[in-house]
Amino acid sequence: MTLNQDRIERPLTREEQIALKNKRTGITVFQISWILVFVCLVVVYFQLRSEQVVWPPAGVQPAALLPGLLATAALFASAALVWRGLKTARAGHLHGLMQQWLVALALGVAFVVIAGAQWSAMSGDNAYGMVFRVMVGYHLLHAIVIAIYMAAVLRSVRTGHVTVRDLWPAEAGARLWYFVVAAWVLFFVPLYLV
Amino acid sequence: MATIAQPLPGTRIEQPKPGLQIGKYFRWSVDHKIIGVQYLALAFTFFIVGGTLAMGIRWELLTPATDLMASGTAYNQLFTMHGTIMIFLWIIPALAGFGNYLVPLMLGAKDMAFPWLNALAFWMIPPAGILLILGYFAGQAEAGWTAYPPLSILYSPGNGQTMWAVAIHLLGLSSILGGINFIVTIRNMRPEGMGWFDMPLFVWAVLATSIIIVLATPFLAGALTLLILDRVAGTSFFNPANGGSVLLWQNVFWFYSHPAVYIMVVPAFGMLSEMLSIHSRKPIFGYRAIALSSLAIALLGFLVWAHHMFTSLTPALRVPFMITSMIIAVPTGIKIFSWIATTWGGRIRLNSAMLFSLGFLSMFVIGGISGVMVAAIPFDIHVHDTYFVVSHFHFVLYGGTVLAIYGGIYHWFPKITGYMLNERLGKWHFWLTWVPFFFTFFPMHMAGMLGMPRRVAVYAPEFQALNQVISISAFVLGLSTFILIYNIVWSLWKRKVVAGPNPWRALTLEWNTSSPPPAFNFYGDPVPFRDPYGYGTKEAWDYLKEQAQELGPSYPANQPPEKAHPVALAPAAGD
Ligand code: HEM
Numbered sequence: 032m033t034l035n036q037d038r039i040e041r042p043l044t045r046e047e048q049i050a051l052k053n054k055r056t057g058i059t060v061f062q063i064s065w066i067l068v069f070v071c072l073v074v075v076y077f078q079l080r081s082e083q084v085v086w087p088p089a090g091v092q093p094a095a096l097l098p099g100l101l102a103t104a105a106l107f108a109s110a111a112l113v114w115r116g117l118k119t120a121r122a123g124h125l126h127g128l129m130q131q132w133l134v135a136l137a138l139g140v141a142f143v144v145i146a147g148a149q150w151s152a153m154s155g156d157n158a159y160g161m162v163f164r165v166m167v168g169y170h171l172l173h174a175i176v177i178a179i180y181m182a183a184v185l186r187s188v189r190t191g192h193v194t195v196r197d198l199w200p201a202e203a204g205a206r207l208w209y210f211v212v213a214a215w216v217l218f219f220v221p222l223y224l225v
Numbered sequence: 226m227a228t229i230a231q232p233l234p235g236t237r238i239e240q241p242k243p244g245l246q247i248g249k250y251f252r253w254s255v256d257h258k259i260i261g262v263q264y265l266a267l268a269f270t271f272f273i274v275g276g277t278l279a280m281g282i283r284w285e286l287l288t289p290a291t292d293l294m295a296s297g298t299a300y301n302q303l304f305t306m307h308g309t310i311m312i313f314l315w316i317i318p319a320l321a322g323f324g325n326y327l328v329p330l331m332l333g334a335k336d337m338a339f340p341w342l343n344a345l346a347f348w349m350i351p352p353a354g355i356l357l358i359l360g361y362f363a364g365q366a367e368a369g370w371t372a373y374p375p376l377s378i379l380y381s382p383g384n385g386q387t388m389w390a391v392a393i394h395l396l397g398l399s400s401i402l403g404g405i406n407f408i409v410t411i412r413n414m415r416p417e418g419m420g421w422f423d424m425p426l427f428v429w430a431v432l433a434t435s436i437i438i439v440l441a442t443p444f445l446a447g448a449l450t451l452l453i454l455d456r457v458a459g460t461s462f463f464n465p466a467n468g469g470s471v472l473l474w475q476n477v478f479w480f481y482s483h484p485a486v487y488i489m490v491v492p493a494f495g496m497l498s499e500m501l502s503i504h505s506r507k508p509i510f511g512y513r514a515i516a517l518s519s520l521a522i523a524l525l526g527f528l529v530w531a532h533h534m535f536t537s538l539t540p541a542l543r544v545p546f547m548i549t550s551m552i553i554a555v556p557t558g559i560k561i562f563s564w565i566a567t568t569w570g571g572r573i574r575l576n577s578a579m580l581f582s583l584g585f586l587s588m589f590v591i592g593g594i595s596g597v598m599v600a601a602i603p604f605d606i607h608v609h610d611t612y613f614v615v616s617h618f619h620f621v622l623y624g625g626t627v628l629a630i631y632g633g634i635y636h637w638f639p640k641i642t643g644y645m646l647n648e649r650l651g652k653w654h655f656w657l658t659w660v661p662f663f664f665t666f667f668p669m670h671m672a673g674m675l676g677m678p679r680r681v682a683v684y685a686p687e688f689q690a691l692n693q694v695i696s697i698s699a700f701v702l703g704l705s706t707f708i709l710i711y712n713i714v715w716s717l718w719k720r721k722v723v724a725g726p727n728p729w730r731a732l733t734l735e736w737n738t739s740s741p742p743p744a745f746n747f748y749g750d751p752v753p754f755r756d757p758y759g760y761g762t763k764e765a766w767d768y769l770k771e772q773a774q775e776l777g778p779s780y781p782a783n784q785p786p787e788k789a790h791p792v793a794l795a796p797a798a799g800d
Contacts, residue, residue: 049413049414052413053338053339053409053413056338056408056409056412056413057338057405057406057409060404060405060408060409060439061401061405063439064401064404064405064439064440064442065443066443067440067444067447068443068444068446068447071443071446071448071477072447074476075447075451075462075477078470078473078476079468079469079470082468083468088468155459155460157467157468158467158468161460161461161462162462165450165451165454165460165462169450
């Protein structure tokens, strides 16, 4: 067995298993914690809303639903591809992961473009616009940073730094992308539906 | 009397001493023990800064008019920085320091789950602290540690208030990273066979605290983000004139900050459980009740925030919050009674660590009772924003947590450094802290009930006598801190009295390795025993010997336990 093969095929040592378990628990706790910042913004939204007689304030146009729905659909589709890509990689096909994630990233970019367009079209000079811009802007920031991380993972897959033996970077990217979806749902409901 | 198979602790040695390698504490390190000490040392430095500001406050309040401070604004800046530094740069990091040092040792782990992240969390604190203090040159923050708008947005023109918010943001992030690390470490790094109820109570306390940190601090992050945006990006989340709301800040801030009060005290509860049982030479009373009450406090802590806003709250919500606030006294009471029962009938060793632990019990109970008093709506409305409240939270934070930290220093210093602190100085330190503490903060109850508002540099002349008693006691209290500093420096300089692995004859795992512990904490992988307070007993020895035959040599590599008697009853340092 060559050194490289050994790196790819050797089963995880006990230390590596513990490290992986730690990373999984760590990212879960982090997600539980960080989603609460989004919950906090939802609370802010409802409190501001409760203090207004009409919502959005008179003369202010709410964000259009259709682009919002489109963005949401793109995000959900991308998450499904991210999930499938990871599954394929776990079955030993890194090539499949590359393909699926590339499409997922393209969908992610579509999400950012649509939501970004709504963000920039919204005026922040009233309570509704202000909270909309902060919520969507905050979410977009996460989506962009995590998408960049996922692109970096893809690069590592291509250069052979992420292997089937240790898929943690890809798994982390996937979990973070699901987080982006969950956080968006949390915002989408009050901003567009309720 | 048990046979002691090692040099008695407290023995003087004249051999050449190993160097202390102070330099390594100023560098990036991923060793949890070094990080723990870094936290403690940095926090203590900020304690001195915050304490000096407290002396400034008390100097100013010696007379009813302004004298030390040029203006009311300068006074506002003074107490804002005092409160902020004490909370975010002293109490919270100091407790994190103990957690970092002790949790892996108590679990028998080699380090924290994420050593690198651990170092990162620590190194976020110095820049945050510096940023906070540099605000002085940019128009210091002046809206109190609670930073209520509109004060913190419309009436704090200096950039210092923005720097304050950024600094607290950084500190919050550091706390979250630390909290995640503790949760993962406690969940995953326990040796095989160590169940949840085989962990020492300090570890339970750190777990409960970490749960609070990861669930509450994100709300602070959210609120601070909006505050910063209001200050620099022209939004008006907290400005009602443009559709914002001032109560919004109060709600979100206290949704973090009340649970944060437990971040500041629950680890101290854990330390107390360890110290009281060891120095009473008795097993802890009500182990499970104490462990679970930490979790109950963590949970209930999220349901009481609006008691800070009784005066501005919708009247219909007052009673529910009063009830939840009263209920939280129950798990706290469970702990208090368990601690009293632990000491009851024990062969108490009245050393400095124990004195400070008992000091905690006495003062924290007073703070707890005044807490129940302010939880009652009519009383709170009377004393809201008066010195009664200042007294209440100092009884809890200083009389409680700071005394526990002092106790913890006397208790674990031997483990950390390998040397004992001077007991006589420790006792002087205790008495010159405990008595002046009482005379500094107890009269504030009276001032408050008589109507003296907090956060004022100028007050009605009839309060002067009370304020003079308070200030003079405060100066003695402030000076007493230097006894501890002298004690530490003296002990590290002279390095005369060695501690040995287990100077207190304690029965928890951290005392079953050398002092200071080796790089990976234990010589071999410790095998857990079912009783977290049973290491060193004959029963544990037999069990662990059996295990060692099966699993290979492990515990205790460096400390043969007693032949027949519990270690706890053998002579200890200071006996
Ligand atoms: C010698 C020790 C101390 C003295 C004499 C002292 C004195 C005071 C006084 C007189 C005030 C009220 C200022 C005012 O409302 O005008 C105050 C506020 C405060 N202190 Fe202390 N203190 C001491 C130590 C501590 C410690 C150890 C902590 C926390 C661990 C702490 C936390 C606070 C906080 C949070 C405030 C509120 C600041 C605000 O109103 O924004 N203090 N202190």
